[in-house]
Amino acid sequence: MPQLIFLPHNELCPEGKVIEVDPGVTICDAALQNGIEIEHACEKSCACTTCHVIVREGFESLEESDELEDDMLDKAWGLEPESRLSCQAVVAEDDLVVEIPKYTINQVSEQH
Numbered sequence: 001m002p003q004l005i006f007l008p009h010n011e012l013c014p015e016g017k018v019i020e021v022d023p024g025v026t027i028c029d030a031a032l033q034n035g036i037e038i039e040h041a042c043e044k045s046c047a048c049t050t051c052h053v054i055v056r057e058g059f060e061s062l063e064e065s066d067e068l069e070d071d072m073l074d075k076a077w078g079l080e081p082e083s084r085l086s087c088q089a090v091v092a093e094d095d096l097v098v099e100i101p102k103y104t105i106n107q108v109s110e111q112h
Ligand code: FES
Pocket: 039, 040, 041, 042, 043, 044, 045, 046, 047, 048, 049, 050, 051, 052, 072, 085, 086, 087, 088
């Protein structure tokens, strides 16, 4: 079973977390099922960016993002080349190292 290694995030998983998941599950669902309350404002329908994560390792093992995801990602806070929307990124056979960005676009707009 592939492992998902979540890097520490101040609020969601301060110590970081390592979980084992079945291939075929999305990163977002895997996190939620394991107590990491990643935001998913559009209920995982690829219509927000609050579930944005950066896949630090294993990015290449994921199926490529489609156009809709890429368009949404453009709006995400802290976009990086290895950014994905976690509700669209399906775990394959490889281990992944996942970073949850410090902010989501919702939090940023609340602050300004
Ligand atoms: S939960 Fe909205 S795009 Fe993933």
